[in-house]
Amino acid sequence: MGTDPLPLDPKIVQTLTGVTTATLTTVLLKKGLRNVWMRGAKPLQPGQPRLVARAFTLRFVPAREDLATPASWASPISTRAAIEAMPEGCIAVVDAMGVTDAGIFGDILCARMQKRGVAALVTDGVIRDLAGVLGTGLPVWCQGTAAPASVAGLTFVGWQEPIGCGGVAVFPNDVVVVDADGAVLIPADVLDDVIAAAVEQERLEGWIMTQVDAGLPLPGLYPPNEENKARYEAWARTQR
Structure with missing residues (x-):
């Protein structure tokens, strides 16, 4: 569905792992790009490593009662199907519209992402099953936690298409860097x-x-x- 994921040169990952997100925002500002820091995407716990990877995008829209149901979890267009399309080493960037009263992913979905080798989850929304998510070892940047499931406030509609996360336009295969200061986007065309x-x-x-x-x-x-x-x-x- 949408854009095919692309690999990222390990040398680029190694180089950017040594650069803070604060430095990157300054560099991007000098290039005329001001809106690159994803609002609300905070480290779920202290000590999460700085990570660099291409964005694999997912998108939610407001909940609609005929679509946002537990039955939708088995749909071909579902968060479950999207996770199976995630390539190893990507950072999943999820547009949850800043909704904070419905958790987009819980422990089981995060465990599957970790098993698939996903580097991290970044969202302007929240997660659920906090203890279980922490137990998976998947690094997460989000606004916090909420007990209700995603369908309580959101409808999942697709992956690998342009999204807005924390007020930032994110396109599939853009590069994302995350650290203690949050998540920063580097547009693919200006990466070098x-x-x-x-x-x-x-x-x-x-x-x-x-x-x-x-x-x-x-x-x-x-x-x-x-x-x-x-x-x-x-x-x-x-x-x-």
Whole structure:
């Protein structure tokens, strides 16, 4: 259904795993992309790792009584069917319209995702069966928990199509990075440029931090003036 999933070069994953979502939002802002941080997608528990993967999208719409029923769970268009289409290593990004009184997935669905090798679940909604979900080991970014099932407030309508998650437009195979600050989208078309700029930004900010630790004042340092740019470039040449 929808767009076929694409693999992501392991070298890209390795590189972006060393870049914070905060740095990525800054880099994307400089490229004119302001709306890339998914609102409401918070780590379900502390200590979840930074993860990088292509987005596998799922979409809910408001509940309609003739469609949002327990019988729909056995439909060919269901969350169960979508999970079976998820490729290993993807991040499932779910548009739940910010609904917080119906859990989109519970422990059994998350357990199946974990068994299929899904890297993480990201949603602007909530999950249910908290203890069971935590027990699966699947990293989750969401708004919290709710006991009612998804059909109490949502109708599932498809996967691998454009969605909105936390106010961000997410297309299948865009790249998602998640860490303690939340979930950030990198549009697939600008991925290479973002990687190069993000690595340099991390290097620069690391150097700036050493200068702050040494007692230097921020004006002229962050952002660096011409003198400090020259100092940084001299240092960076020794690191490359």
